[in-house]
Amino acid sequence: MTLRVLGFGIAREIFGAGIIQIDVEENISAGALKKFLETKFPTLKNLSSYRIAINTEFAETDDKITSEDEVAILPAVSGG
Amino acid sequence: MIEVKLTEKAIDPLACINWVMSDNSGGIDVFIGSVRSETNHRKVMRLEFEAYGEMALNKMNGIAKDVFDKWPVNKILIHHRIGILQIGEIPVLIAVAAAHRAAAFDACRYAIDTLKQNVPIWKKEVYEDGEIWVAAHP
Structure with a gap:
């Protein structure tokens, strides 16, 4: 499926952009998406941490993603 | 009552305090974040804030609701800037009003500490000779 991240x-x-489009397996888990992205963008592995959000909620590793979901990659936050 | 905002405009502390004040609140606690001129002995030129807007507002509202569950407070306001900020500007202001000061102090502390952990906002520090996304790397 095609996913916008x-x-x-x-x-x-x-x-290199605020939104990327990737092709991944159907119903990929948040954890598997991380692995996929780290293969495509190895420098992600240098970050102190980052979380995946699905539809504006922090995702667990096993949470499944569909092509309808809004998926976001959130590095360690630093507001305030 | 809750007021939560992400804004590109300067935060006006007096307006925020006026919003939380009311006749039934005997204590107002205010936390103001301010852009520092130096980090780890490097001179900071400016900060750039970026937010995942919809989620940040959801999380800020969640913090405000948690505060009402945990403490007897009357009003809470959480404002956060996005965009480019110069030294001395205010990136964040949290104001809490309660009948008594203990709840206002505790709730305000909880709100800023939780915001810094869970609200999807990021800041980049820009120095004379480089720039860093704060907390991004170990």
């Missing part, structure tokens, strides 16, 4: 902060810079 939002990137913020340093993830946006690593992607």
